[in-house]
Structure formats: structure tokens, C-alpha cells
Amino acid sequence: MAILGIRDIAALANVSPATVSRVFSTPEMVSKKTLNKVQKIIDEVGYRPNRMGASLRTRKSGNIVAIIPDITNPVNAGIIRAIEQGAQSAGYSVLLGDTQGLEEREQHYAGLVSHGQADGLLLFCSRIPFKTDPNLPLMEQLPPMVNGNERIDSDEVIQVAVDNVAAAKAAINYLISLGHKRIAAITGPGNIASSNERLEGYQLALNEAGIELDSALQLEGEYLVQSGMDCARQLLLLPQRPTAIFCFSDDMAIGVMKFLQKQGFVVPDDISVMGFDDINYAKFVTPSLTTVHQPLHEIGSTCIELLLKQLQGQKVEPGRRYLPFELKVRDSTGKAPE
Amino acid sequence: MAILGIRDIAALANVSPATVSRVFSTPEMVSKKTLNKVQKIIDEVGYRPNRMGASLRTRKSGNIVAIIPDITNPVNAGIIRAIEQGAQSAGYSVLLGDTQGLEEREQHYAGLVSHGQADGLLLFCSRIPFKTDPNLPLMEQLPPMVNGNERIDSDEVIQVAVDNVAAAKAAINYLISLGHKRIAAITGPGNIASSNERLEGYQLALNEAGIELDSALQLEGEYLVQSGMDCARQLLLLPQRPTAIFCFSDDMAIGVMKFLQKQGFVVPDDISVMGFDDINYAKFVTPSLTTVHQPLHEIGSTCIELLLKQLQGQKVEPGRRYLPFELKVRDSTGKAPE
């Protein structure tokens, strides 16, 4: 563990600390001769500049913070992986802010930016974790930030996601095309934007097809497997059962299928089940799950790209960027029973 | 965005910067009167000390870095979540180092500690990412560090994991108790310690039961679903097929089951399948997966706890800590066919 500082290197190379610093940041300003001389010493002793010292002076930490509700959710994990890659190859490190959905923690991690511990923010929830003055333009009050996947209700924020309304609509249209008329929806938590958007798409599609909405067919879940099972139980108790169940997450769809199978129902012959996300396991459950594919890697890489742009001082237009979703038809959906 | 520094606060409160600093670090050294006065100003303007400035002086970044091969692996995600919680409640932030198994990236992230960007290291791979001098005691050359889940071959390192040998042995013993004699093993990558340990347990159990090892029944996978499918294909081509397949990860077991089912085999009637990890989805695939449970949360929390102890200057005994595994018998295993 060499504890040599820039002054030590400078002394060893018989130059000033300023020159050593320039060797790293602006080598073209240093003559070849001294460059070589200094470089040689640096390599010899394995010197790397201390980040804290540099950060203090440059006011750049080299970190970004990603605020996500739950890293064990495969959707988030897939996004984070892409973010990490993009950040790393641009020389940034990612601080992981797993919030468990708690506003308090969102604010804690957002605070890292204010404290100078991070330079920018990737936000995968529906709240802006800063106190803002509604009289001033939002953009001027926020640090470099990109909102991914979830939606914040403001077009002054840079957002990246699939078009949840259109995606849900496409899913329902597909089920309708199979002859389904009683289509249940298991939503996510009511305060989550992505869930509300998918609900909108669901209702829109049914309306356009002239199918009346039935509130008994709309159940609120929590995006988790267990709540899929719970909601499936409720749906089976209905006097008029649905012939298809559209779940706003794959996890819930997996729970629904498990419960239906336990009760002796055959998916999709008795009831069709459709998910949303296309997590890796969707292909491998039995029957394999029909679902809406979200381009996780692309969502992550677009988010980090837009954030890096801002950090490099480029202007990024606010507003939503839609990434393409894709219907993945597999074996959990089929023709409606007569 | 208030950009007030400690000097501004000091001026506003009519005290010196040192006093303001003490309000945060050693409030008991400040008289009640001034404490209140300063605290009031701090609350009013919402001042928080800049971390970079503090870190430079104290030589503590308040960050730890977690080096993991792949965050999209549910095993790692579960561990990381626990780590994040432990770190956060101790005032630390977690830098995510997803390495994709690349040594180069492991070293990059380990470097953050040397550069002062992180104070300690959580390592979930089998290599020490530092150049070390074999003549000197290892412990003195390493930063505060805990090795989790995987194994580094040195008892000078602090390690936390389940006893993979015993766990695999227990799994095989269970299969043997069901009457299986031709038990295949699908391992992880050959350079991964956990896989080798599980292989050892597998062989040990068979030996003790007087069952001869058959190298045709040992296939090397990559811990991924796809490699489970690939290996299953190979196993089915064997002149003498196994009656049970023990996979060293749940992902591979899921792949195996999927492939067997595609080929018309019934699990477990024709072939039993067993996994390792007990990821969340193990319960929900069909049939539900018999597997070895790893206490992910406890692994993560133990790792972070041991690291925090070190960071607080407490001495932590090197060596392995075993956490208890648990056999989860579900529906993918059954009596050996006659």
C-alpha cells in the first residue's frame, strides 16, 4: 500500500505537483521529455491520484446514484446492470440506493448529490425526492437527473420508459383477438405511475372494443408473486370468472399461474394468463408466459447515457423518451373457452 | 440549492467554523447555548457538511464497494439488498461493482479503496484483486475486506458462506435416500470455488454410499438457465440415463426441468431434479423445485456487519464463518423409478 502523494511523485521526478497533475489531466500540455520522466516514476511506484483530493477541488465526485425501489426485482436488476456498465466505461461509479419504496430513503440518497458525494441521479420511482419551490422552474432546482421506468408527472423532467398505455393496450387487444371478453387486470400498487398507465391502456382497449368495464375484474396487487396468488384466489371466487387475466408484472402472473394450477385449472385452456416485463424466468415457467417485453438493457443504457450527457455539460431536452416494447406470445394464452 | 459552506454557517451563527464542525461530530463539547444557536441556523438553511471536504480531512469516504459477478443473479441481488440495508443504517453508501466475472473489473473496483473512494471491500468472487507480496502476511496488505459466498483459498481472509461441501452432501444423501443411484451433477464454471466445493460434497456422498463415480454424469455448466438446458440434452443422450440430476444452481435446475418437459419427460416421475440456492422462483416453477436453501439475507448482513466492525477499528478474526443451509424438499424430486 504505497501512500505516496502527488508531492512525493513530483519530488521523485524533480518537477512540480502541477506538472504531475497535468500528466493525468492534460498530457498534451507537457513536453514529451518530462511526460516520460514523470510517467516512469508513476508506473514504478504505482501512483494513482487520490480521488477525494481531486474531487474536492473539481467539485466532481465521479459517482452517480441510482435510486431504485428493490434490487431483487429482476426488472430493476437488469436495468441496473446496464447502468453500471455505461457508468463504468465513462469512468463513473454507481452508488446503489435501494429504497424499499420508502420516501425517506429516496430523500436520503438524493441527498448524496447535494452533499457532493454524487454528481447525478438516476431515479426509478414516481416522486421527486427534493423540496422544490413551485414558483420557480423545476429544471433549475434539480441536479442532473434522469427518471427511468416510472413516471414523474412533469414534462420538465427527462424520462425514459416504454409507453405503458400503448403496451397494455396491445396486450389487451391481443387477448381480445383470442376471443376473450371477460379480462381481469391485476394492477400494481395504486400510487405507482407505471401501474396506473397500464390500467389506462387496459381500460382504453376494452372501451374501444365495446367491452364494458367490470370493476370486480380490477384487482390491486403489489407487483409481487404472492399478491398474484392472492388476487387469483379472489378472481376464482367471482360468480362470473374471467377467461383471461392480465397481470401488470410477470411476478404476479407467475403467482396467478401457480395458484390456478394448484386449484386444478389448466392454463391456458381454462384461463389465459398474461404478464408484463418479460423477465428471464417468463420463458421457463410452465406454461411459458405470454408477456410484454421491456428492453431492460436499453432502458438502463439510455438512462445513463442521458445522464452522462448532462454531466458533460451538454443540454438534454426534457420530456419522455419511449423505448419500444414487444409482445411475446408464448404458451400461457390461448383462445377463449366457448 | 443552497451552496452555503461551514464558514457561512459560522458567520450566520456568530461562531467559528470549528464550533460548527463540533456541533456535528462532538456536540457534547459545545455549550448548550451555542449548540442551540448553531443548530437553529443549520436547520433554517438546511446545511449539511460537504462530504468531500470532510472525507479529505478524515480520510474516510463513507463508501464501501461490493464486488459481485452479476447483479441480475437473484442470489447476488438478495445478498446485495441486505448489504445495502446494513450499510445505509450505519451511514455508509454502497458502490456497486458488477464485474461480469472479469478480473480486470474486479481490480478496477478494488482500486477504489486504494484511491480513497471507498473504505472497505465486500468481495463475492474467488480472487483477491490486489497485487500482494507472498513474503509478507496477507492481512497486512489488504484493506478492510470480507469475502462472501465464494471462497478465497487463504485462512487469513474473513469469509462468510454456507458449507457448500456439507450442503451438497446433504442434497445427494437425500436423493440417495429416495433410491437414486445414477445421480448426475451439473456444476458451475470450473474455476469457481463454490462449484468445486459442491462437487466435492457430491463425490463424497456418493463414495460414502458406495456408489461409483461416473464421469459421464458430471457436466460443467455456467450457473445459468441456458446451460441447464444444454447439459440436460447431453444427459439424455447417455446410454444409461441418470434418474436424478443435481444442479449446482436453481437457474440450471429450471433449465433442466424445462428441457426435460419439452422432451416429454415427467419430473419427478421419470427423472428427479434438484437445485441449489432456493431463489424466490424455485417455489413457483412447475413442479416446484427441491433445492438447498441459502440464507441470502443473513449472508449479506453478516458480511456487512463484519466489514463495519473492521471499519470501526475492531479486530475481526480471520477465517470462515459458516451459515446454516437448509434442505427444501418440494415436488421436483421423487422415488427413483425401478
Place this chain on the structure above:
DNA sequence: TAGTAAATTGAAATCGATTTACATGTTAGT
């Protein structure tokens, strides 16, 4: 070869906090 422009280099200030060493003010004891 002198004179000037351009390319290098260095000294010192700076980033924002912490902390040491010292100064001041207060209280208590004799």
C-alpha cells in the same frame, strides 16, 4: 544574434471540512 511569440513549468491559492494548539472567559478556592 537579438527579439518576440509560443510552449512549458512552477509557486501559490483554492476546494470545504476537521482538528490541533492556543486564547479567552468563567468559576471556584483560598
Place this chain on the structure above:
DNA sequence: ACTAACATGTAAATCGATTTCAATTTACTA
């Protein structure tokens, strides 16, 4: 009333780099 002991507060050094501005060297022109 005087001094010792203690509580509290301050000035200034410090952490390790970057960067401004000035000084110096080099390169080139006339």
C-alpha cells in the same frame, strides 16, 4: 482579590489534488 482549574471558542494548519497566473524556457523570425 488573586490564582488555578476548567469550560468554551478561535486561528491556522491540514488533507491531496487542481488550476490560475506568472515566470521561464524553447522555437522561430527577421
